[in-house]
Amino acid sequence: MRHTDTSTSSDDIAFVTFGSGPLSIEDVNAIAAGSARAALSDAPDFLARIRRGADFLDRLLREDGTVYGVTTGYGDSCTVNVPPELVPELPHHLYTYHGCGLGELFSPQQTRAILAARLTSLSKGYSGVSVGLLNQIAALLQHDLLPLIPAEGSVGASGDLTPLSYLAAVLCGERKVWGTEKNRGEQVDAATALQAAGLTPLKLRPKEGLAIMNGTAVMTALACMAYQRAEYLCQLATRITAMASFTLDGNAHHFDATLFSVKPHPGQQQVAGWLQADLRCDQPLRNEKRLQDRYSIRCAPHVIGVLTDALPWLRSYIENELNSANDNPLIDPDNERVLHGGHFYGGHIAFAMDSMKNAVANIADLLDRQMALMVDNRYNNGLPANLSGAKGPRAAINHGLKALQISASAWTAEALKLTMPASVFSRSTECHNQDKVSMGTIAARDCLRVLELTEQVVAALLITVRQGVWLRNEQNPEIPLAELPGGRLAAMQEALCADIAPIAEDRMLEPDLRLLLERIRARAWSLYD
Structure with missing residues (x-):
């Protein structure tokens, strides 16, 4: 059931391609260990499917459609309608108020596995996210920019909300990441790390904060x-x-x-x-x-x-x-x-x-x-x-x-x-x-x-x-x-x-x-x- 790309880089590290088929436990562990690198599929059919979901959501918003977590509050607040002019701010609030994790930080190996698990799920094409979001998660793995994620604070439904909020925040240039090769072990501001890697912080689209956080990536990676x-x-x-x-x-x-x-x-x-x-x-x-x-x-x-x-x-x-x-x-x-x-x-x-x-x-x-x-x-x-x-x-x-x-x-x-x-x-x-x-x-x-x-x-x-x-x-x-x-x-x-x-x-x-x-x-x- 392995779908690891057989191509190798110049230093003979294999690639795991997201969006080209199911991943295996071994694929996730290879990424976690650093023996494989992440790549997002460039297949036209895959990219078109991702874009269709995002475009459909855009049309719903233009037509005043009601979508949970997009034009409403979250969880028990689903009955609260969000004014149209505030809809773009909602994802920022979601990952901000969930920034309350405690306990030890997940190790770099565990964090790579978490990012791989979340990217795998979002690449199925049923989450309404943009290709840009998938590319940004893949880029974190490619540059080894790993969010500092506290291990405690998830009850496992509605998914791993609190720990995954740290991924959402880092994608947007907030919170901290583990240092890379030159400063391994240090804690670096995400904005600084993204800039050094030539990456631009994201502005999340209306459903993207929920799509990142509302899933089982942490438990599945572990x-x-x-x-x-x-x-x-x-x-x-x-x-x-x-x-x-x-x-x-x-x-x-x-x-x-x-x-x-x-x-x-x-x-x-x-x-x-x-x-x-x-x-x-x-x-x-x-x-x-x-x-x-x-x-x-x-x-x-x-x-x-x-x-x-x-x-x-x-x-x-x-x-x-x-x-x-x-x-x-x-x-x-x-x-x-x-x-x-x-x-x-x-x-x-x-x-x-x-x-x-x-x-x-x-x-x-x-x-x-x-x-x-x-x-x-x-x-x-x-x-x-x-x-x-x-x-x-x-x-x-x-x-x-x-x-x-x-x-x-x-x-x-x-x-x-x-x-x-x-x-x-x-x-x-x-x-x-x-x-x-x-x-x-x-x-x-x-x-x-x-x-x-x-x-x-x-x-x-x-x-x-x-x-x-x-x-x-x-x-x-x-x-x-x-x-x-x-x-x-x-x-x-x-x-x-x-x-x-x-x-x-x-x-x-x-x-x-x-x-x-x-x-x-x-x-x-x-x-x-």
């Missing part, structure tokens, strides 16, 4: 970023499970293909198949092995598989929302109708993010339990307590991974605490006009936080399995990692060893954890095809 992280988490948690099973001298027959053929959840089967590829599932079970491993190893495909099985419908929900016209009212340029509805309601994204964070937090809990087994010499099949590598008299003063296990437990607990679905906390707002709202943006922000905490647990587990595999190999070298199917665990161990030294003496592990988090977020390891 959902695109969450999806990519969750997708990688499934594979990384599976590889960690394989290394944990090796560390614990576990029973690889728990992942037998016939066993999983009779409970045919495809994602669960895929996880089991990955584990089969990593471990020696075809070897006879040694008599001294425990017949059944504890649940956090034996049932790992059943836990990780829930998220793996959810990914296809999560993608469907997110990409449908991304490629939708979701402001209000919508303009039908072909039949010349103004359609009043509620497409700004972010219920699908809210449900997707509430569901994703639940499945992700369960993986954090699974890995936390695996770590608890590996560091406990009552359950780790003969390895030292806390996986300490210290020997002789020095073993008495070394504590290995004792504190790391406490930290992993804390991060897991915080992730689990955030699994309460945000969508059930709908609030009646705006004089009971917005009396049922989605909370989609809060759900998406929560999901990203759960992913962040889970990635911290993953970093702790990577140190743990790196240490555990090292100790198991020293203690029991008759089954070398390199002899396992495909040598995948050996390759992973080698990659981890390049970053993380064995813990023979206690040391501060925060630098190791931060390095591993960088690797996780860069998707540094190629895991499964």
Whole structure:
């Protein structure tokens, strides 16, 4: 479903073309990461469609037509008629009074994704905006002029009004943007930044303020970023499970293909198949092995598989929302109708993010339990307590991974605490006009936080399995990692060893954890095809 233009710039960065077809989650994430650039389609049919909607609105205004948010007030104020001479001022008032966001600012990566999501929706041709507006949003992305957008203040219907007001204001030369290459990290006045880029501040047409703000771009952009992280988490948690099973001298027959053929959840089967590829599932079970491993190893495909099985419908929900016209009212340029509805309601994204964070937090809990087994010499099949590598008299003063296990437990607990679905906390707002709202943006922000905490647990587990595999190999070298199917665990161990030294003496592990988090977020390891 990718519609990224295959052409490249002089520095081999691909272009994502808006208006040429549906965009994918990967397209948005490529723009967010700076590995792709935005371009607006110059196809005559596309440009003509955009112009037809704007021209139809102009004619309605000339004929004294009544259009919500164009000749009326907003929200519950829709019964207030705006005098014709004041209609041009209405968009300015909309983004001005919505300038009340608080909390941390969205990162530059998140802001690029937000701009891409809004441009995708407006390019559908049902929002009554001008080509000039679309070009201005594309220009912000092309010049990396990113509005400073506070993360808090949206209830997810009537869309992401308050955060998107910061985009509308910057398009018009107001508020602030992140500095570009020469002054990255600084806050720069939007008017100054636009002038430096050779751009002229917009004067919004009558419906354009509403079209920019009255949609689901923020929650959808965050959902695109969450999806990519969750997708990688499934594979990384599976590889960690394989290394944990090796560390614990576990029973690889728990992942037998016939066993999983009779409970045919495809994602669960895929996880089991990955584990089969990593471990020696075809070897006879040694008599001294425990017949059944504890649940956090034996049932790992059943836990990780829930998220793996959810990914296809999560993608469907997110990409449908991304490629939708979701402001209000919508303009039908072909039949010349103004359609009043509620497409700004972010219920699908809210449900997707509430569901994703639940499945992700369960993986954090699974890995936390695996770590608890590996560091406990009552359950780790003969390895030292806390996986300490210290020997002789020095073993008495070394504590290995004792504190790391406490930290992993804390991060897991915080992730689990955030699994309460945000969508059930709908609030009646705006004089009971917005009396049922989605909370989609809060759900998406929560999901990203759960992913962040889970990635911290993953970093702790990577140190743990790196240490555990090292100790198991020293203690029991008759089954070398390199002899396992495909040598995948050996390759992973080698990659981890390049970053993380064995813990023979206690040391501060925060630098190791931060390095591993960088690797996780860069998707540094190629895991499964």
